[in-house]
Amino acid sequence: MERSHDEEISLITLIPEETEIREKKVDVFATRISTTRTEFYEAYRSGLDAKWVFSLNNDDYLLSRETIESNTEVFATIVEYNGVRYDVVRVFWDGKGDSDIELVVK
Numbered sequence: 001m002e003r004s005h006d007e008e009i010s011l012i013t014l015i016p017e018e019t020e021i022r023e024k025k026v027d028v029f030a031t032r033i034s035t036t037r038t039e040f041y042e043a044y045r046s047g048l049d050a051k052w053v054f055s056l057n058n059d060d061y062l063l064s065r066e067t068i069e070s071n072t073e074v075f076a077t078i079v080e081y082n083g084v085r086y087d088v089v090r091v092f093w094d095g096k097g098d099s100d101i102e103l104v105v106k
Contacts, residue, residue, distance in 0.1 A: 005029040009054055011064040011076035012085070025080075026063045030056035032081070035104070051086060054079060054103045058093065061101045079105050 006029060013024040033053040064076035079086045086105035093101045 005031050005056060007032045007054075007081070009056070010080040011061065012078035012080060013064045013066050013074055013076045014078070015066050015068060015074065024064065024066055026060075026076070028056055028060040028063065030054040030060075030103075033102075050089065050104050051106050052081070052104075054081070054105065055100045056103070058099060058101050061103075076103075079103060 008027060009030045011026045011028060013026075015022045015024055031054065033055060035050045035053055061075070066074050068074055075091075077088050079088060088103050089106050090104040091101060092104070093099065
């Protein structure tokens with residue numbers, strides 16, 4: 001389903017360095033979706049508290065990718081929305097290159 005991505009969010013990737021953790025911040029547009037009852041209860045059963053779901057373009061999500069030691073790739077684990085930071089607790093993607101990714105945050 002094609003969505004209009006009209007909310008600005010920041011994807012934040014935490015990158016470990018020798019003596020500290022550096023943040024990589026990428027601003028992208030997304031659609032904020034309230035969690036459905038099913039998503040809420042699935043998260044709750046897993047011990048998570050889902051607050052929002054953000055749908056964004058796959059290519060935008062890939063902008064948060066960073067390669068660290070041993071060629072390990074890391075992606076955004078934090079979404080900042082309206083000045084509030086949320087932890088990414090689940091990522092949904094159907095594996096098709098041009099489809100949207102959904103980030104469930106708490």
